[in-house]
Amino acid sequence: xxxxxxxxxxxxxxxxxxxxxxxxxxxxxxxxxxxxxxxxxxxxxxxxxxxxxxxxxxxxxxxxxxxxxxxxxxxxxxxxxxxxxxxxxxxxxxxxxxxxxxxxxxxxxxxxxxxxxxxxxxxxxxxxxxxxxxxxxxxxxxxxxxxxxxxxxxxxxxxxxxxxxxxxxxxxxxxxxxxxxxxxxxxxxxxxxxxxxxxxxxxxxxxxxxxxxxxxxxxxxxxxxxxxxxxxxxxxxxxxxxxxxxxxxxxxxxxxxxxxxxxxxxxxxxxxxxxxxxxxxxxxxxxxxxxxxxxxxxxxxxxxxxxxxxxxxxxxxxxxxxxxxxxxxxxxxxxxxxxxxxxxxxxxxxxxxxxxxxxxxxxxxxxxxxxxxxxxxxxxxxxxxxxxxxxxxxxxxxxxxxxxxxxxxxxxxxxxxxxxxxxxxxxxxxxxxxxxxxxxxxxxxxxxxxxxxxxxxxxxxxxxxxxxxxxxxxxxxxxxxxxxxxxxxxxxxxxxxxxxxxxxxxxxxxxxxxxxxxxxxxxxxxxxxxxxxxxxxxxxxxxxxxxxxxxxxxxxxxxxxxxxxxxxxxxxxxxxxxxxxxxxxxxxxxxxxxxxxxxxxxxxxxxxxxxxxxxxxxxx
Amino acid sequence: xxxxxxxxxxxxxxxxxxxxxxxxxxxxxxxxxxxxxxxxxxxxxxxxxxxxxxxxxxxxxxxxxxxxxxxxxxxxxxxxxxxxxxxxxxxxxxxxxxxxxx
Numbered sequence: 001x002x003x004x005x006x007x008x009x010x011x012x013x014x015x016x017x018x019x020x021x022x023x024x025x026x027x028x029x030x031x032x033x034x035x036x037x038x039x040x041x042x043x044x045x046x047x048x049x050x051x052x053x054x055x056x057x058x059x060x061x062x063x064x065x066x067x068x069x070x071x072x073x074x075x076x077x078x079x080x081x082x083x084x085x086x087x088x089x090x091x092x093x094x095x096x097x098x099x100x101x102x103x104x105x106x107x108x109x110x111x112x113x114x115x116x117x118x119x120x121x122x123x124x125x126x127x128x129x130x131x132x133x134x135x136x137x138x139x140x141x142x143x144x145x146x147x148x149x150x151x152x153x154x155x156x157x158x159x160x161x162x163x164x165x166x167x168x169x170x171x172x173x174x175x176x177x178x179x180x181x182x183x184x185x186x187x188x189x190x191x192x193x194x195x196x197x198x199x200x201x202x203x204x205x206x207x208x209x210x211x212x213x214x215x216x217x218x219x220x221x222x223x224x225x226x227x228x229x230x231x232x233x234x235x236x237x238x239x240x241x242x243x244x245x246x247x248x249x250x251x252x253x254x255x256x257x258x259x260x261x262x263x264x265x266x267x268x269x270x271x272x273x274x275x276x277x278x279x280x281x282x283x284x285x286x287x288x289x290x291x292x293x294x295x296x297x298x299x300x301x302x303x304x305x306x307x308x309x310x311x312x313x314x315x316x317x318x319x320x321x322x323x324x325x326x327x328x329x330x331x332x333x334x335x336x337x338x339x340x341x342x343x344x345x346x347x348x349x350x351x352x353x354x355x356x357x358x359x360x361x362x363x364x365x366x367x368x369x370x371x372x373x374x375x376x377x378x379x380x381x382x383x384x385x386x387x388x389x390x391x392x393x394x395x396x397x398x399x400x401x402x403x404x405x406x407x408x409x410x411x412x413x414x415x416x417x418x419x420x421x422x423x424x425x426x427x428x429x430x431x432x433x434x435x436x437x438x439x440x441x442x443x444x445x446x447x448x449x450x451x452x453x454x455x456x457x458x459x460x461x462x463x464x465x466x467x468x469x470x471x472x473x474x475x476x477x478x479x480x481x482x483x484x485x486x487x488x489x490x491x492x493x494x495x496x497x498x499x500x501x502x503x504x505x506x507x508x509x510x511x512x513x514x515x516x517x518x519x520x521x522x523x524x525x526x527x528x529x530x531x532x533x534x535x536x537x538x539x540x541x542x543x544x545x546x547x548x549x550x551x552x553x554x555x556x557x558x559x560x561x562x563x564x565x566x567x568x569x570x571x572x573x574x575x576x577x578x579x580x581x582x583x584x585x586x587x588x589x590x591x592x593x594x595x596x597x598x599x600x601x602x603x604x605x606x607x608x609x610x611x612x613x614x615x616x617x618x619x620x
Numbered sequence: 621x622x623x624x625x626x627x628x629x630x631x632x633x634x635x636x637x638x639x640x641x642x643x644x645x646x647x648x649x650x651x652x653x654x655x656x657x658x659x660x661x662x663x664x665x666x667x668x669x670x671x672x673x674x675x676x677x678x679x680x681x682x683x684x685x686x687x688x689x690x691x692x693x694x695x696x697x698x699x700x701x702x703x704x705x706x707x708x709x710x711x712x713x714x715x716x717x718x719x720x721x722x
Contacts, residue, residue, distance in 0.1 A: 137700070368707070443645055
């Protein structure tokens with residue numbers, strides 16, 4: 001909420017700069033809103049290229065006026081969480097700055113005309129006007145301003161062009177030309193709900209807004225949309241001229257990215273590059289410094305010394321605070337020493353993929369394969385993130401279109417996708433046994449991924465949604481944008497999961513202190529020794545794997561296993577339950593029943609697959 | 621009489637040519653080939669119809685097929701806007717071929 005909200009409604013506001021009001025930025029995904037926000041406020045906001053990766057709303061200040069950014073949306077309604085957030089922010093706005101991409105006006109003006117129908121005081125920023133000129137698209141700004149009835153300012157935000165003009169234009173913000181045909185209905189509904197903007201949403205059948213006013217949602221959404229679409233086409237027909245349409249390299253590149261023959265090798269190279277950067281450089285190199293040198297070298301002795309001065313280290317309180325799984329030792333070491341560098345690295349790579357426009361093309365490429373496991377192409381995003389950190393991937397399943405898809409994707413990640421911390425340790429262990437075993441390991445995971453996915457697709461009720469995705473133009477990413485965006489996302493992630501890591505450490509400490517941990521280890525021995533053909537200590541590694549997936553794998557370093565034993569151990573530990581932080585997040589996102597089913601399923605599959613593999617290899 | 625025969629045969633030839641070129645045929649978007657120009661006749665999916673409207677695609681709009689991913693989504697362009705439709709959804713989009721790729 002604005003700290004000094006002036007509900008101007010339509011018009012009515014005095015001439016001159018609106019003092020102490022709330023200005024809201026709205027626009028489609030990928031139109032450069034973040035750059036406009038930065039230049040207007042001087043601070044940063046996260047705006048994703050890929051539709052739906054974040055629902056954060058960030059505010060900045062221009063003197064007395066607050067500027068709020070919204071998630072990129074194609075229209076105001078409640079099709080998903082982002083839209084619901086954007087809708088509510090826009091409803092509360094005094095002035096809306098609608099950012100449009102001059103190259104894609106036929107798409108972007110749909111939102112613009114909807115905002116005009118809402119009767120908000122508005123300014124249009126015709127962004128990427130430099131890119132439009134370069135690609136032969138001419139937009140008649142004066143005519144567009146006349147047709148829309150609001151100030152239209154040409155901007156090229158990434159170069160800082162047009163920002164001062166936009167700031168000036170804010171003074172001239174006014175309600176523009178809505179659909180005259182719709183006006184009568186709008187006025188009638190306005191008298192019932194007291195706001196023209198909300199009246200429009202009720203007429204368009206927006207359930208959330210209708211419920212707020214206790215009114216039956218309107219049934220004419222499609223009629224209204226259709227009429228709006230015709231007006232958009234009309235406006236575009238009058239204002240946009242194309243001088244040439246070139247088949248450029250990016251057109252070919254875009255096609256190659258999506259065709260399996262060329263797209264699959266490109267994707268495999270990308271994943272390999274990600275493995276080298278994250279698995280080897282970050283997990284193997286950087287984490288060695290942050291975890292061992294910094295956290296275990298300085299932080300843990302420091303905190304042990306201080307806590308040791310107050311309580312006995314071997315007492316219950318001492319073990320819970322600074323023991324092996326201590327809330328003040330293991331939790332911060334893991335969070336800051338391991339998770340932080342990995343997640344930051346992953347978000348950095350993801351931001352590059354988003355800003356280049358490659359990600360939606362991977363979604364198109366993977367759509368067919370993922371359909372076999374009841375998902376659509378969009379699910380590659382959580383799955384790729386899951387390779388970084390399953391907890392991060394699980395949170396990202398929010399972008400999927402249906403509950404069914406979220407259930408399937410979460411289970412697939414928890415069972416068959418190793419996280420990067422684990423991949424690093426497994427790669428180090430497997431390096432000694434040759435490429436054949438590594439191949440069998442990867443092959444086994446693929447087969448299990450497909451099998452588990454197919455079974456879940458059959459068992460989960462409902463239908464999955466089809467892929468319908470906007471492919472933004474391919475662009476070179478801007479370094480400052482990538483850095484700011486990934487820093488912001490990393491901060492958001494850490495803020496969200498820290499409590500789960502601390503709770504996880506607490507739970508493990510209590511299990512340890514109460515003796516339950518040792519009891520579980522003893523109980524598991526027949527299974528690990530008898531069925532999997534591994535040494536007795538393997539049970540400890542499995543329990544550790546619950547705390548941290550890489551701990552589990554690392555536990556096998558000291559066991560002197562034969563090559564087949566190692567393979568069995570690696571497959572089992574990968575399939576075994578996800579780490580305790582993911583378990584906490586899964587509990588929060590999906591509930592108890594789902595979590596218990598998932599844990600039983602993953603333990604069952606892990607031991608079944610491991611045992612069968614041990615028999616095939618003759619190691620048990 | 622002969623004039624009439626000539627006329628009908630001319631029309632028949634033209635139709636054959638058109639059919640040979642697969643033009644004017646009604647089909648689903650899933651049957652589109654790269655380079656085809658298509659007119660959208662209908663989208664038989666309530667949610668997708670409304671979303672497509674926002675992207676600029678509705679009944680009567682002329683689009684072109686950018687690429688078809690083998691057994692996967694169909695990518696079509698409307699102006700400079702490119703949209704990928706999953707194969708299942710593409711089957712529910714009825715189109716008419718106006719012009720086919722050479």
